[in-house]
Amino acid sequence: MGEPVPGPSTALPQVCVCYVLREVDGRAEVLLGRKKHGLGRGYYVGLGGKLEPGESATDAAVREVHEESGLIVLAGELEPRGLLTYHFPHREAWSQESSVFVARSFTGDPAPSDELDPEWFALDEVPLDEMWDDAKRWLPGVLAGGRVRRTFVFGADLSSVVHEHNHVA
Numbered sequence: 001m002g003e004p005v006p007g008p009s010t011a012l013p014q015v016c017v018c019y020v021l022r023e024v025d026g027r028a029e030v031l032l033g034r035k036k037h038g039l040g041r042g043y044y045v046g047l048g049g050k051l052e053p054g055e056s057a058t059d060a061a062v063r064e065v066h067e068e069s070g071l072i073v074l075a076g077e078l079e080p081r082g083l084l085t086y087h088f089p090h091r092e093a094w095s096q097e098s099s100v101f102v103a104r105s106f107t108g109d110p111a112p113s114d115e116l117d118p119e120w121f122a123l124d125e126v127p128l129d130e131m132w133d134d135a136k137r138w139l140p141g142v143l144a145g146g147r148v149r150r151t152f153v154f155g156a157d158l159s160s161v162v163h164e165h166n167h168v169a
């Protein structure tokens with residue numbers, strides 16, 4: 001039996017993720033944390049979450065970075081890096097679309113929150129094997145300065161990518 005195919009142009013719930021970067025001794029690091037609750041619990045993730053009604057992805061990223069780490073980033077300084085579509089045909093409630101941002105400037109020191117305990121990782125030490133399965137396929141490129149527009153379809157195990165496709169810009 002084939003994988004169920006996602007329906008046409010469904011309006012998916014919108015979420016955001018923001019990779020905060022810093023430089024230490026000329027070496028770039030990214031702020032990640034192991035998610036404590038909810039979707040993706042146990043995986044390392046960037047800071048982010050659901051958009052509130054009427055909220056832009058940029059404003060949501062600013063808010064989520066603050067809620068999850070205490071850091072302050074400015075909307076005008078966030079770099080939009082693309083959009084990821086996640087389909088879970090076996091658990092439609094998990095399907096969502098994530099706007100991706102990078103922040104290279106911030107104020108404050110990261111502090112633990114209810115959502116995660118933030119930790120800095122050198123870009124060549126990002127724990128890709130402890131992240132959602134899609135991350136290894138696009139995150140290194142985004143952290144190296146790239147953009148992404150890709151769809152990932154997850155299988156019946158709700159954790160493995162079974163299809164992916166790029167979108168024409």
Ligand SMILES: CNc1ncnc2c1ncn2[C@@H]1O[C@H](COP(=O)(O)OP(=O)(O)OP(=O)(O)O)[C@@H](O)[C@H]1O
Nearest residue numbers: 015016017037038039047048049050086098132134
């Ligand atoms: C399926 N493959 C995936 N790969 C990489 N990252 C994924 C992801 N699926 C979701 N994400 C991230 O997870 C956050 C939303 O999580 P989500 O739990 O819905 O949001 P939020 O934390 O606001 O909600 P709760 O407070 O837990 O209800 C958001 O940053 C989003 O980019």
